[in-house]
Amino acid sequence: MQKKRLGILTSGGDCPGLNAAIRAVVSHASLTYGWEVLGIPYGTRGLSGRKPPIELSTCDGRGVDPLLATGGTILGSASKGYSGESVEAILTGYEALGLNAIVAIGGDGSLRIVADLAERGGWNFIGIPKTIDNDVGLTESAIGFDTATNTVVDALQRLSSTAASHDRVMVVETMGRTAGHLALHSGIAGGADAILIPEVPYSIDSVCQKIHDLKILQQRHFALVVVAEGAKTLSGESRQYTDAQGNTRLRGIGDYISDGIYHRLGDRVEVRVTVLGHVQRGGMPSAFDRILASSFGRVAVDLLAAGKSGRVVVWRAGDVESVPISELCAHCPRLVDPQGSFLATARGLGTYLGEFSPVFERASAARLQQSELTASQV
Numbered sequence: 001m002q003k004k005r006l007g008i009l010t011s012g013g014d015c016p017g018l019n020a021a022i023r024a025v026v027s028h029a030s031l032t033y034g035w036e037v038l039g040i041p042y043g044t045r046g047l048s049g050r051k052p053p054i055e056l057s058t059c060d061g062r063g064v065d066p067l068l069a070t071g072g073t074i075l076g077s078a079s080k081g082y083s084g085e086s087v088e089a090i091l092t093g094y095e096a097l098g099l100n101a102i103v104a105i106g107g108d109g110s111l112r113i114v115a116d117l118a119e120r121g122g123w124n125f126i127g128i129p130k131t132i133d134n135d136v137g138l139t140e141s142a143i144g145f146d147t148a149t150n151t152v153v154d155a156l157q158r159l160s161s162t163a164a165s166h167d168r169v170m171v172v173e174t175m176g177r178t179a180g181h182l183a184l185h186s187g188i189a190g191g192a193d194a195i196l197i198p199e200v201p202y203s204i205d206s207v208c209q210k211i212h213d214l215k216i217l218q219q220r221h222f223a224l225v226v227v228a229e230g231a232k233t234l235s236g237e238s239r240q241y242t243d244a245q246g247n248t249r250l251r252g253i254g255d256y257i258s259d260g261i262y263h264r265l266g267d268r269v270e271v272r273v274t275v276l277g278h279v280q281r282g283g284m285p286s287a288f289d290r291i292l293a294s295s296f297g298r299v300a301v302d303l304l305a306a307g308k309s310g311r312v313v314v315w316r317a318g319d320v321e322s323v324p325i326s327e328l329c330a331h332c333p334r335l336v337d338p339q340g341s342f343l344a345t346a347r348g349l350g351t352y353l354g355e356f357s358p359v360f361e362r363a364s365a366a367r368l369q370q371s372e373l374t375a376s377q378v
């Protein structure tokens with residue numbers, strides 16, 4: 001009987017852990033089921049025949065498999081689902097490669113695109129979610145999020161010592177698109193004094209109030225403000241610009257917040273801005289991302305072996321499950337729940353999180369009153 005041939009591709013923005021997922025798919029497919037695995041380069045571009053496929057095999061056993069620990073993707077990726085290739089070329093390319101099934105590792109946009117192609121072409125398809133934004137629906141974690149969170153926490157740790165040495169306010173801009181998971185999780189773990197996320201509008205006045213409170217009430221002359229690139233003002237504005245190709249990109253919120261603080265507090269505080277940018281997408285995957293990627297890869301192969309298709313693997317309550325792609329897409333993007341536990345935790349730590357909760361606002365007003373009293377007494 002002819003060997004089954006499985007294709008695997010990565011699509012959308014890269015992140016740490018993609019190679020660990022590729023490794024798991026290749027190992028399990030070849031060792032457990034005896035299938036061949038073809039790496040499809042640069043997402044759908046490779047399917048259209050514009051790039052030759054890569055034969056993938058398991059590590060030769062002479063050392064530690066580098067795929068487990070390296071960032072990026074050995075297959076390459078295109079940041080958009082399509083890169084100009086026609087649907088017909090992709091469907092023909094898939095047939096020409098003699099594939100029996102495809103595993104796509106991507107964010108919600110890319111997974112949707114490949115699932116759509118799979119439906120048109122009648123392909124067997126399983127999706128694996130990845131993104132440092134962690135905004136894919138129905139999964140508590142996507143590959144790359146944990147590592148990116150650790151990267152931001154590491155940066156916060158480094159910035160807090162220099163902030164303390166110079167009595168400065170450090171504004172740290174994170175990625176995340178329209179979701180605040182990365183800023184919120186890293187802000188909690190990194191001890192941020194204010195965390196501004198797209199889901200909860202912020203007020204610069206309140207950020208300044210927080211800085212003032214820290215000084216007056218806690219005699220702390222430095223502060224860490226973490227701001228997600230998509231954070232919005234009370235009137236719903238985020239900071240964006242249009243690049244030379246006409247794409248709208250989120251950029252500039254860190255400087256905007258810094259200027260806002262300066263305009264209100266003037267020389268009473270010194271502010272510096274760090275934009276972490278694509279640093280958040282690089283580096284070695286964390287232990288959790290390696291486990292997640294390996295588990296996702298293993299289950300993706302088992303699903304195909306069991307004749308399942310059109311599904312995406314997800315992480316729930318410490319284990320892998322799978323859901324139909326249509327169900328997953330109906331829950332995208334997955335945003336931070338303003339009533340959820342993580343915001344409650346940050347609030348419990350006294351972090352300024354935006355202007356969403358009457359209870360929080362009342363507490364802020366009381367603190368302000370108290371700090372004014374204290375200030376007038378000194």
Ligand code: F6P
Nearest residue numbers: 013079131132133175176177281
């Ligand atoms: O979706 C992942 C992400 O890193 C976002 O957080 C960010 O806004 C975007 O991709 C950056 O995209 P690019 O790599 O195309 O600049």
